[in-house]
Amino acid sequence: MARKTGYVWHEQYAWHDTGTHAGVYPAGGFVQPFQNFESPESKARFAGLVEVSGLIEHLTRVPARKVEIEDLLRVHTAGHVERIRSQSESGGGDAGDGFSPFGAGSFEIARLAAGGTLAAAEAVVDGVVDNAYALVRPPGHHAEPDQGRGYCLFANVPIAIEALRAAGKVKRVAIFDYDVHHGNGAQKIYWDDADVLHISVHQNQLFPVDSGMVDETGGGTAAGTNINIPLPAGSGDGAYWAVVENVVAPAVRAFSPELILVSSGFDASPMDPLGRMSVTSAGFKGIAERLLGLADEVCAGKIVFSHEGGYSPVHVPFCGVAVLEALTGIETGVQDPADVSFGASPTRELADWQQDVIEQSAQLARALGMIID
Ligand code: ZN
Numbered sequence: 001m002a003r004k005t006g007y008v009w010h011e012q013y014a015w016h017d018t019g020t021h022a023g024v025y026p027a028g029g030f031v032q033p034f035q036n037f038e039s040p041e042s043k044a045r046f047a048g049l050v051e052v053s054g055l056i057e058h059l060t061r062v063p064a065r066k067v068e069i070e071d072l073l074r075v076h077t078a079g080h081v082e083r084i085r086s087q088s089e090s091g092g093g094d095a096g097d098g099f100s101p102f103g104a105g106s107f108e109i110a111r112l113a114a115g116g117t118l119a120a121a122e123a124v125v126d127g128v129v130d131n132a133y134a135l136v137r138p139p140g141h142h143a144e145p146d147q148g149r150g151y152c153l154f155a156n157v158p159i160a161i162e163a164l165r166a167a168g169k170v171k172r173v174a175i176f177d178y179d180v181h182h183g184n185g186a187q188k189i190y191w192d193d194a195d196v197l198h199i200s201v202h203q204n205q206l207f208p209v210d211s212g213m214v215d216e217t218g219g220g221t222a223a224g225t226n227i228n229i230p231l232p233a234g235s236g237d238g239a240y241w242a243v244v245e246n247v248v249a250p251a252v253r254a255f256s257p258e259l260i261l262v263s264s265g266f267d268a269s270p271m272d273p274l275g276r277m278s279v280t281s282a283g284f285k286g287i288a289e290r291l292l293g294l295a296d297e298v299c300a301g302k303i304v305f306s307h308e309g310g311y312s313p314v315h316v317p318f319c320g321v322a323v324l325e326a327l328t329g330i331e332t333g334v335q336d337p338a339d340v341s342f343g344a345s346p347t348r349e350l351a352d353w354q355q356d357v358i359e360q361s362a363q364l365a366r367a368l369g370m371i372i373d
Contacts, residue, residue, distance in 0.1 A: 003301070005327045006123040006132030007059035008116040009047045013137035014040035016110070017092065017103025018151070023273065024099055036101070037273055038151040041313035042266075043137050049317035050135075053332040055324055062123045062132060064116035066108060067159055071118070074162040075155050075189060077146045084110065084153055095148025102138070102153065110138055110153040117306040118160040124302050125169050125259060131292065131327050132304045133264070135320070139308040141183045141263045142208070150181065150207055157261050157306050158189045161196065164259075171195055174257040176248055177202070178240065178287060179265025179308040180275035182212030186263070187226050194222040197255040197370075201243045203268070203275055204230035204357075214361050217368060224368030227251060229361045231354055233276035237283030238350030239358070240268070244290040247362050250371040252294055260295050260303040266310030266319040270342050274311050278347035281315070281322040281336040288326035314338075 018036035020027045027033035050056050072081050080096075087093025088107030094100055102110075113136040120132035140156030142149040157175060164170045174197040175190075177183035183200035190196040202212050218226035229243050252260065266284065268277035279287075288305075295303035305323065310316040318336040325332060342348075365371040 002329045003130040003327065005059050005324065006062040006120050006129035007050070008062050008064050008120050008132070008134040008136060010064040010112055010116060012109055012112055014044045016040070016106050016138050019101040019103065021101060026098065037311040040137070042310050042316035043135060043307065045313055046317045046320040047135055049321050049334065050324065053321055053334045055321060055328070055330065055332050058328050058330050060129050062119050062129070064112050064119055066111035067115040067118055067163070071114065071159055071163050072154060074166065075145060075158045080146050080148070084148065095153045097147070097149045100148050100151050100153070106138070106153065113138055114140065114154050114156045114159040117156040118163050120306070121160045121164060121259070121261065121304045124304050125164060130301050131295070133324055133327060134304065134306045136307050140306070141177055141179060141185050141308050142181065143185045144188050151309070152185065155185045155189060157263055158186055160306070161261065170258045172255070172257045173259050173261060174252045174255055175199065175261045175263065176291065177263035178268065179263055180267040180272065180277055181207040181265070181309060182228070183263055184208050184211045187211070187216065191226065192219045192222050194225055197225050197251065197257060199227040199248055199251060201229040201231060201240065203233055203277055206275065214364060217364065224365065224370040227361060227365050227370065229358060231357055234278060234347055235354050236278035236345070236347040236349070237280055237286060238348055239354040240279055240283060241286050241290065242350050242355065242358050244287055246358055247365065249290070249294050251365050253298055254370060254372045256298055258299055258302065260291065260299060262291060262303065262305040263308045264305040264323065265308035266316045269310065269312055269315045269319055270347070271312040271315040271338060272310065274309070278342070278345060280339065280342050280348060281318045283348065284319045285322035285326045288323045292326060
């Protein structure tokens with residue numbers, strides 16, 4: 001079924017300067033200056049393949065705009081916003097953890113990234129498009145109320161949700177985060193909020209190493225509205241599809257949101273330098289297809305993907321186009337060259353020890369009334 005899909009990309013996202021870190025580590029001493037893993041390449045090449053594949057002709061361009069300061073302040077402390085602004089205006093700085101450098105002007109680019117996610121969500125909620133993909137940069141899912149973290153300056157998805165809620169457009173929202181790293185930012189922001197269901201599947205104890213455990217379930221009246229599925233390293237398509245089928249779908253069905261936001265990172269790719277997972281482009285497409293079916297069932301198809309991580313400049317474009325094929329219902333004919341090596345890999349199959357973790361998360365969600373059989 002062909003769907004009308006909104007698409008956000010702004011050339012300025014590629015101008016966010018992450019300096020000369022050697023992958024993750026600040027250059028200096030014995031660390032030779034290099035390029036940050038979080039470079040423009042993977043996203044710009046994704047946007048490039050959207051054009052070259054012809055997919056752009058089938059997408060509805062949604063213009064990005066900068067969020068206002070008041071939009072930032074619904075989620076972040078004034079101190080954090082001011083620190084990013086002043087560093088940005090004085091040539092650059094770090095978002096808060098020493099691993100998240102940014103150059104001059106990144107405050108404005110980060111506002112444009114949050115605004116890209118917001119514009120995409122508005123287009124879906126207002127019925128301008130059926131669903132949307134916001135290809136934004138810098139990412140947002142590690143950003144916490146009072147500090148940036150893990151390449152993230154501001155929490156793009158929560159900022160979009162809070163702007164929609166302030167405008168009275170939505171009340172109950174579900175977030176599903178399949179980036180290989182834990183969605184610690186949204187978990188923290190919505191810990192006590194019973195109207196936002198946050199589900200994160202990630203590689204166990206990858207980043208942040210001390211968060212994302214199964215027993216982190218939310219506080220007070222929001223107990224149960226935070227669900228973590230910390231998969232063991234090596235998990236592939238089958239494990240991720242089982243997560244969606246056995247945890248995400250029943251929990252979202254029971255929660256009954258008006259809108260689903262997806263934190264879409266492609267760093268669970270087997271080619272990613274920062275993760276040790278094995279999800280193929282077909283695997284990501286299968287995740288998206290399952291989520292679209294779920295959105296059709298619970299919220300009239302209203303689903304918005306916001307780009308997070310993914311650090312293989314070679315593989316991310318193919319994963320991204322595969323997800324956009326699912327969103328639009330259009331086959332581009334683009335073949336993922338990595339299928340030669342990963343297409344028949346046994347790591348694509350669900351293994352018992354992965355199923356055990358998934359079942360543990362499902363059992364806890366069931367015990368807390370978030371999954372109703
Ligand atoms: Zn990530």
